[in-house]
Amino acid sequence: MRFLRQSMIGVFLAAVSLGLLVYAAYVVQSAVQARLSDDAPAPPPRERVFAVHLERAEARTITPVMETFGEISSRRTLELRAAVAGRVTALHENFEDAGRVTQGEVLVRIDPSEMQAAVDRLSADLADAEAEIRDARRARDLAGAEQTAAEHQVSLREKAYNRQLDLAGRGVGSTAAVETAELQAAAARATVLARRQDVARAEARVDQAATRLLRQRIALTEARRTLADTAIEAPFSGTLSDTSVVEGRLVSANERLADLIDPNDLEVSFQVSTAQYARLLNPEGGLIDTRVLARLDVAGVDAQATGSLSRVSAGAGDGQTGRRVFARLTHASGFRPGDFVTLEIEEQPLPDVISLPASALGSDSTVLVNGEDNRLEVLAVTLLRRQGDQVLVRGEGLEGRDVVTTRTPLLGPGVSIRVLRQEAVVSAGVPDMLELSEERRARLVAFVKGTEHMPAETKERVLAQLAEREVPAQMVARIESRMGG
Structure with a gap:
């Protein structure tokens, strides 16, 4: 009994210990879960401050520069064509692609044998026509003299007739003598009419000879001009291009032989939008007198030429919009027709405008400025021009304010900022x-x-x-x- 009692007491004590141990584990677990489930106390909130670059807005007069692209062309380009058909007998020593020729030099000479023969033949015909008109004039003068003699003969016959009438009235002469004198006077008058017809025919012959002489002179002039066309001269100094003949070749009339281009009289054509074209007009509707700068990047060196606006095309062109404008270039050394160049065109100056970085302008045409207590404010502006990485704007109350140079989605009105001022740096313009x-x-x-x-x-x-x-x-x-x- 004693053993059983002690055993029961041991089991009871073990059960009590195990229960206490389980309870202790439960209490610890509950305490840990309660600790983990409790919210940590949040730290006091602190406003975020953004560091931004600011630039002072200063209004001044700025001349905008319009940038575009254009193509160089020559103001004087001539197609050399054969005026007459024949065999090429001589060519200029520089008659080849890129050959330089001077004004007045003979570039191509066509065999002039047939043209010279025609000139000689027409010269002989002209001599015949001149002899014919001289002969016709002499014949006219002789016919006139014969007419004068016949008229004098009529005067004498009429005097003889009147004398016979006087004699017959006094009973001295006879009727037959009167009739004979009258018949002779009538015959003399008929002779005068015949001589007048001879004079008329002589004058007609003179007129016909004069017309023939004029035609011969015209034909001779045309033949001489055709003979002169066998020698093709350079009307101006320039460079040859697309030459297509050699000495000895037969050419036909109006066949294209080469192109003559003046490389020193250049212009550039470029396409601009209607809005850009409107900015190039003066109050009278004509093009403004402004400076045009053409740049061509050649092997690391910018070839430059200056010029001025000269004219504008009459129409927009097929499939084109805006306007095509032409500018005449001066001192265009190194430029050649066909070059594509970058153009900078100075527009009319804009007064009271502010230049800002393009990143400072928002899509809603607003800028952010520094306000009281370094908090941002929004100002509406009017965009006037874009100049590369800069914009030209106007805005009420903008002058003198500090503008955020780079906008981000995190920046907005009321945001606190820390100022990092960005002063304008002026480049000295001297390359390293x-x-x-x-x-x-x-x-x-x-x-x-x-x-x-x-x-x-x-x-x-x-x-x-x-x-x-x-x-x-x-x-x-x-x-x-x-x-x-």
Whole structure:
């Protein structure tokens, strides 16, 4: 009994210990879950401050520059055509593609044998016509003299007739003598009529001879002009292009032989929108007198030419919109017809405008400015022009305010900012210079000398710059980019 009692007490104590242990685990687990389920106390909220760049808005008068692209063409381009048919007997020594010729030089000469024979034949016909008119005039003069003699004969016959009438009235003469005198006077008058007809025929012959002489002179002039057309001269100094004949070849009338282009009298044509064209007009409706700058990037060197607006096309063109404008260029060294160039056209100055970075303008035509306590405000502006990375705007109350130069979706009215002022930096306009090694300089010079499409004037200028101790870094970078290095 004692063993059983002690065993029961042991089991009871073990059960109590196990229960306490389970309860203790439950209490610990409940405490941990309660701890985890409790919300952590949030820290006090703090406003976010954004760092932005600001730029002071200053109103001034700015001349906008319109940028576009255009094609160079020659103001004087002539198709050389054969005026007569024949065999080419002589060509100018420079009659080839890209050959330079001077005004008045004979470019092509066609065999003039047939034309010279025609001139000689018509010269002889002209001499015959001149002799004919001289003979007709002499015949007219003789006919006139005969008419005068016949009229004098009529006067004498009429006097004889009147004398016979007087004698017959006094009973001295006879009736037969009177009739004979009357018949002789009538015959003399008939002779006068015949002589007048001879004079009329002589005058008609003179007129016909004069007409024939005029026709012969016209024919001779045409023949001489045809003979002169066998020698094709250069009407102006220029460069030949698309030559298509050789000496000894037979050419037909009006056959195209070559093109003559004046490379020094150049113009550039470019297409602009209607809105851009309106900005190039003066109050009278004509084109403004403004400066046009044409740039051509040739092997790392910008070839430039200046000019002015000259005219505008009458229509927009098939399938085109806007207007085609032409500008005449001056001092266009290195340019050739067919080049595509970049154009910068100065517009009329705009007073009281503000230049800002393009990133400062929102899609709703607003800008963000710094207000009180460094908080952003919104101002509406009017966009006038876009100039590369800049915009020209006007806005009420904008002048003198600090404008956010770069807008992001996080920025808006009322946002607190920290100012990072961005002052305008004015470039000195002088390119960075490099001192080249002899090996690098030699490679650049060899590449420039081997460039065939570069104009001679530009090539000389580039080589002269490469010969200096310091060379513009921009030019070196452009040449090496074309070298593939």
